[in-house]
Amino acid sequence: MNDEYFMKQAIIEANKALADEEIPIGAVIVMNDKIIARGYNQVEKLNDSTAHAEIIALTSAFNFLGSKYLPDASIYVTIEPCLMCAGALYWSKIGKVVYGADDEKNGSISPNKILAQNKDHWPFHPKTTVVKGIMKTECVELIQNFFRQKR
């Protein structure tokens, strides 16, 4: 199974958020080619502005593994993680971060070119591989359609 397969699973999670009228962002965490945790944006439902897809998936993965570090796991998330989520992924020491669409407003890298260009300010863990743009078109459309309908 490849990156596209798992990103499709993250999109399925994002659609659960959409069904709840949340900003459609989803994530899955994968180990040994198996999904060990899932999460989708629940900011409105939980009345918690930090209840992002990645945070929910991380908490679930820590609980599932009984481990506070995830060096052998990968997270697939439909949108570029924000600074909070990049920080949470840093602490988890997750092996790989794969995201679909850039987030030029709230992303941890895209709006902060300084962070992205200087390894001393790179927000992810130095041992974490970061891959972007997997199923980008689908991930961008998901968000764009949501905000278009809101207007």
Place this chain on the structure above:
Amino acid sequence: MNDEYFMKQAIIEANKALADEEIPIGAVIVMNDKIIARGYNQVEKLNDSTAHAEIIALTSAFNFLGSKYLPDASIYVTIEPCLMCAGALYWSKIGKVVYGADDEKNGSISPNKILAQNKDHWPFHPKTTVVKGIMKTECVELIQNFFRQKR
């Protein structure tokens, strides 16, 4: 009641972490001069590398108020928040962040001079007031004693 009073309360929380052999970091969230939420580092106990004092206190405050934003609240935390916690505080739109000791290794500002000097890269919300150095000596000693005893 002043900043020192509430920072002492955060130190009481940090000592609860210490009693559990966790890195002693504590936080309280205050609204209208009353403590509405408390938290201390529970990374080891919860096997969750993101279970920082600030995150636990924030979740508790959101639940208590039934609101995902905290513009009229202040958080008092013994150590400078990390990038994850600064990001979480950003999303909460908290009114004021007060911390004791700088964290030159994992802090969101101290190790990243670029972030601190450029408002485009400032990690906290633009409407959040940040105050540092309240009861600094006590907050520094708390952490230093912990690591000294670990060695």
